[in-house]
Amino acid sequence: MKIxxxxxxxxxxxxxxxxxxxxVIDVLRATSVIISALKNGAKSVVPVTSVEEALETKKKLENVILGGERKAQKIEGFELSNSPLEYGSTAVYDKNVILTTTNGTHAISKSSAANKVYIGALLNARAVSEKVAEGGDDVxxxxxxxxxxxxxxxxxxxGAVxxxxxxxxxxxxxxxxxxxxLIYKAHPDFLxxxxxxxHYKVLMDLGLEEDIRLCLHKDLYDIVPEYKNGIIKLNF
Amino acid sequence: MKIxxxxxxxxxxxxxxxxxxxxVIDVLRATSVIISALKNGAKSVVPVTSVEEALETKKKLENVILGGERKAQKIEGFELSNSPLEYGSTAVYDKNVILTTTNGTHAISKSSAANKVYIGALLNARAVSEKVAEGGDDVxxxxxxxxxxxxxxxxxxxGAVxxxxxxxxxxxxxxxxxxxxLIYKAHPDFLxxxxxxxHYKVLMDLGLEEDIRLCLHKDLYDIVPEYKNGIIKLNF
Known part of the structure; x- marks a missing residue:
């Protein structure tokens, strides 16, 4: 097996x-957001690539909350931005989160030709590593x-994964x-x-230091979201 | 200016x-070959992307020598392989070298939309850095x-450049x-x-250790080949 x-x-x-x-890894911050949302009880995360698609998708689903960013900031009319700190259980429990971000949600949908698509970040580095080891695919x-x-x-x-x-x-x-x-081994503190x-500088300039601190917390969670048929869930 | x-x-x-x-850098070995050939008196290097194109180009030029590789080895009917050691003055002085390699010659021709295309390697790291600093472009x-x-x-x-x-x-x-x-600073010895x-392992398995040693000799030469209108020369 190859990586x-x-x-x-x-x-x-x-x-x-x-x-x-x-x-798929978008550590600052989309995949960290997705992992946080599902850890905190969201039913699903639906990644979409445009604001228009988010609004269209909202019409088709129940119990929806809209999240995402453009230029790292909240989108007008959306409930949540792209900060994992906002995706606590009070906000997302039992909800379908429709998420659109500049980079992460594109990368997820472009990966759909793979056998399996898992959502990874530092938050679940160990857990996602165990999950892929169960299969026999190249990664x-x-x-x-x-x-x-x-x-x-x-x-x-x-590198950490x-x-x-x-x-x-x-x-x-x-x-x-x-x-x-090699880069990870030379910088095990990440920072x-x-x-x-x-991108770190952009987020720091926006005062998002707490976001970064959470996103760099390796192995805080033990869950592995999977993307399938346009939806991200913990179990299909 | 950006890099x-x-x-x-x-x-x-x-x-x-x-x-x-x-x-353009193909340190093992195409751009190291091009720099060596021109240092040793070749009139020009004409990078082409296929064996057929090499043979067609030969018909149009005088004083030609054919060089290149497929799977890191000499092409049947060609005089020279992709080893910089073969491009001494006895072989290439005053010649037009037609060169086709698996990776390097493609990268050169794909870069032709740039304002300037220089040929770089460890052999001319300092010289090519001085050359680009003269211009005002992003690199x-x-x-x-x-x-x-x-x-x-x-x-x-x-990283070294x-x-x-x-x-x-x-x-x-x-x-x-x-x-x-960062990688260069952590490994200033390269090896x-x-x-x-x-790719290093492929070349070592073919017994090309001497080639590698030459290609890793930083700043051995002070020349900067330029690619323009399909031809690589020292001066246009």
Whole structure:
């Protein structure tokens, strides 16, 4: 079994994920939000790629709450932004969360040609590693990236996940997977690397330090959301 | 001025290099070969993407020598393989070298929408850094990669070039550029990182250790080949 990384959602093609299990990572913040929402009792998260699609989807579902961001900030008319801190049980318990973000929700929908698509982040690094080890597929870690670009936060989180995966069983790593692992091993605190990231600076300038702290909390949760037929849930 | 890296030739689009100066790097071995050939007196190097195109181009030029590889080995009927050791002055002086390789020559031709396309490698890291600093463009370092994949050898060479560039003037680095620089700073010997590369192992298995040693010799040469209108030369 092999591990590869695609460093931005833009580069995901059906061919590149065919016959593999994908872990989609958007550590700051979409996949951290999705994991938090489902941990706190949301029934499902429906990732959509536009505000219009969010509003259309709302008409078809019951018990809906709208969340997401554009330029890292809440969308007008939406209840929740893209902060995992807002997705507590009071807000999301038993709800279907319709989520649209700039990078993460695109990366998820582009990965749908894979055998399995799991939602990963530092919050569930160990849990998602155990889940993929159960299957026999090669693994592609899809980094959402930021605006179509490589994003340091997703890259080091991939390294952390790979480190967990290797503690469970052997894998053959591609060159980019080896590089992410090296970066993680050199920066096990995350912040010494991530503070150089462009996206980190954007979030800090918006006063979202608490968000970042939560998103960098490795293995806080033990759940593994799965994306299937357009919906993310804990169990299908 | 900014520095970004595209980690495989496959991801180069006209849009991604428009209005920039590109440095194409295929450290093992195409751009190391091109630099060696021109240093040793070749009149030009003509990069082509197929064996057929090489043979067609030969008919149109005088004083031609054919070089290149498929699966890292010499092509039947060609005079030279893709080893920089073969491109000494006895072989290439005053010749037009027609070169076709699996990764490097593709990456070069895909970069042609840029304002300037320079040929870089560890062999000319300092020289190419000085050259791009003369212009005012943003810089995109195109890694040829290996078979469409991220390749560790090109990545750390990009880090070495970025380190030289920053010693000359300030640049704003993208996340992937910052990461390449970190990798280079953590592995200034190159080999402690590159020996994990898939492509390194392929070359070692073919007994090409001497090639690798030459390709990792930083700043051995002070020349900067340029690609323009389908031809690579030192001066246009």
């Amino acid at each position: 590869d990384i695609i460093t931005t959602g833009n580069h995901v093609t059906p061919e590149s994920v065919k016959n593999t299990t994908v872990i 592609v870690i899809v980094n959402s990236g930021t605006n179509g670009q490589f994003s340091m936060d997703d890259f080091i989180a991939s 790979i480190s967990e995966m290797l503690s469970i069983r052997d894998y053959e790593l591609s060159d980019v997977a080896k590089t992410a692992l 010494s690397y991530i503070r150089e990231a462009r | 970004d890296i595209i980690t495989t030739g496959n991801h180069v689009t006209p849009e991604s290099v428009k209005n920039t100066t590109v440095i 995109v370092i195109v890694n040829s990669g290996t078979n469409g994949q991220f390749s560790m050898d090109d990545f750390i060479a990009s 970025i380190s030289e560039m920053l010693s000359i003037r300030d640049y704003e680095l993208s996340d992937v550029a910052k990461t390449a620089l 402690s990182y590159i020996r994990e590369a898939r």
